[in-house]
Amino acid sequence: TQAAAGVAGVIKMVLAMRHGVLPQTLHVDEPTPHVDWAAGDITLLTEAVDWPETGRPRRAGISSFGVSGTNAHTIIEQPPVVVAEVADDAGPSSRMAGALPHVLSARSPEALRAQAAVLSAHLAVAGEPDRRTPEPVDLAYSLATGRAHLDHRAAVPAGSTREVADMLGRLAAGEHLPAVVTGTVDDGRTAFLFTGQGSQRPGMGRELYAAYPAFADALDAVCAHMDVHLDAPLRDALFAQTEKRPLDRTEFAQPGLFAVEVALFRLLESWG
Missing domain, CATH: 3.40.47.10 (Thiolase/Chalcone synthase)
Structure with missing residues (x-):
């Protein structure tokens, strides 16, 4: 914590x-x-x-x-006290309030709009008196978990089935809706985010260093650059198991974390 x-x-x-x-x-x-x-x-x-x-x-x-x-x-x-009204026929929608993301995906922009049109028409029919209208939470769950995730995608935030049908119909017509997120999945570059000072611990990376040459080579390379600026070898500070912990000192903690993080990246890179 x-x-x-x-x-x-x-x-x-x-x-x-x-x-x-x-x-x-x-x-x-x-x-x-x-x-x-x-x-x-x-x-x-x-x-x-x-x-x-x-x-x-x-x-x-x-x-x-x-x-x-x-x-x-x-x-x-302290928030004001609000007395909640309980509906007589509390159904699945009572489990989640507010707008939910209703997600669609397709292989092309045209197919995405066509899918939006089909689902909008289905929901419009479902709202007729002799048909059961699906709960928004059930609809959002089924769309997110029951369909393939293809390259062209849209997320429609809505709190009611009628609102979903309306927004899908407008999406199908090619209308721009600020609330609807659309995008395309591509082969974009990969980024890594590593933590900062406070996560260091004695011995971090020692077992990986012994087991994986890619990790060891990268750690040694970074330590070689850092050691000229430190009063003790960085790798010794990382792997120390002494009562007086070098990693408690900022000048070892920050370069030590950087060295381990570079080595972790090189290890993952070696695995593809």
């Missing part, structure tokens, strides 16, 4: 608001002496307590301080 500490804090406070409980302050044996706790109305909670009722919405401030200097603070507020 190191990289997701801010998200965890938001989740924790939302649950605290929902249950009306101020959670205990964790990992604190005694308050810091560097704060004058008597000067203001603030305290550390040694145990969970009920959230006081003040007649105003509950609010909480959440801070996240990143090791690289990234600081964020957000204030969240």
Whole structure:
């Protein structure tokens, strides 16, 4: 949870608001002496307590301080109480509210429009009195999982079957709809996204280094470039199992992560 500490804090406070409980302050044996706790109305909670009722919405401030200097603070507020109306014939649509993506694909733009026209006509007929109208969630699920994924694609966001039929009909007519996403799958270039500082660990890459020459060669090449700028060999810092961990130091953590990530890419590349 190191990289997701801010998200965890938001989740924790939302649950605290929902249950009306101020959670205990964790990992604190005694308050810091560097704060004058008597000067203001603030305290550390040694145990969970009920959230006081003040007649105003509950609010909480959440801070996240990143090791690289990234600081964020957000204030969240208790939402207004909404009494949900339960329909007498709650069906599948009650499981999902809002617009759902209804996806289509075909081998050509013309075939995509033709498919949209066929489905639009089918939904229009399904809406007649003696026919069952499919629920939007069932329709979206079947389109996403029950058909082949071909090169020319469209995604129609809609919250009702009637809306799906209308937008598909307009798509079939060649009309441009800002809400509808269309595109073509091609043989585009591959990109890799690697994580940053905070994910390093002692021994990372050691077993891959021993097992795969492609990984080892790439790691050695990067380490050779880095070692001229460091006061100890980078590979030794990566594979160290000592109590004093070199990877806790930024000058080893960042180039070490870069070296492992380059080696991972070269290993994947060697596999095609």
